[in-house]
Amino acid sequence: MQARSAPSSLPSSRYSRSSLYSIYTVLLKEYGMQGWWPLLAHQGMNPTKTGSITGYHPGDYSFPKNEQQRFEICIGAILTQNTSWVQVEKALKALNQLNALTIEGMAKLSLQRLKIAIKPAGYFNQKAKKIREFVVFFTYLDGRTPSREELLSVWGVGPETADSILLYAYHVPSFVVDAYTRRILSHLRLIEETASYNDIKAMMEQALPQEVVVYQEYHALLVEHAKQQYSKKPYSQDILLSRIHR
DNA sequence: AACCAGGACGTGA
DNA sequence: TCACGTCATGGT
Structure with missing residues (x-):
């Protein structure tokens, strides 16, 4: 590992860290468990997911089975x-x-x-x-x-x-950052638009319990939320804004 | 009819 | 390191 300068583009206050976890709890209450990663066919698959025919398995974290x-x-x-x-x-x-x-x-x-x-x-x-x-x-x-x-x-x-x-x-707790993650966190002003992938990943992993289930659901919930509110500009008032204090 | 979708790579500053 | 072009189909 090489020495790295502290990412100046990231707020590291207690406020932003607790906000990151409250976002998770709010999204989970709002949308429920997402059941990622979708698989083609398996027992107990759920056909009611946005943009997909089948494949999700909410609440079952035993995949992949082979x-x-x-x-x-x-x-x-x-x-x-x-x-x-x-x-x-x-x-x-x-x-x-x-x-x-x-x-x-x-x-x-x-x-x-x-x-x-x-x-x-x-x-x-x-x-x-x-x-x-x-x-x-x-x-x-x-x-x-x-x-x-x-x-x-x-x-x-x-x-x-x-x-x-x-x-x-592989169920390794490694937080996934995608375009939606950056878009939402940026819109909520929790990161700068120019924050790097690794900066955002490090911030999330520092703020959250380092658990596979939390990482899986959080990423999937951000995608679902983005599909609901961030698919077309201009982005409307995010429901999260009024609910992430503390 | 533009614009976007669960990015990564090659290139030239 | 970083900004920018390229890759390609199909939805809305």
Whole structure:
């Protein structure tokens, strides 16, 4: 680790830290448990989630239940880069039809068929390459949990994808920062717009209990809240603003 | 008909 | 380090 200067762009007062936790409790009361990461098919799936047909499992944190589901989460994390989950779901279903949501099946799939299958998720040339790179890495892991640095060394895996894989596929408490997180926290003036990914991640992890369930739900709740209130500009008066004092 | 969607990478200051 | 262009399909 190299020495780093303190991020001047972040408020570090007690007020902002407690605000970050109260945001979580407010969102949880408002929207309920989110049941991420969505999986194609499993027992007890919940079909009533915004923007998706099936796959969520609120209150059940026992996923993934096997290596295949773990693999599916990883592939979904790559496919959802800058793409809505509805589109990713189409791609995942197409892959599943080809028996390519297993490591063995994916390894057999031709590049051309892979590209066609994931086309709905966009960037199919890049994402096909990313998936193939990840398959090599996943095989190399041989069931071991990767470190964040290992994940980041894989071509096509950036900070958010790495943290999503750690948090949802491996239950490692690593907070996921996405565009919605930055948008909401910035609008609430809890961060500067220019705050870096790692700055925001560090702030969240310092403010919250370092628990997988909290990180999973918080991230998913921010996404749900953003879909409700931050999809189109100008952003309206956030319901959180009147409720995060203390 | 622009604009956005659960980003990452390559490039040149 | 960082700002900017590129990648691509499909919703609203």
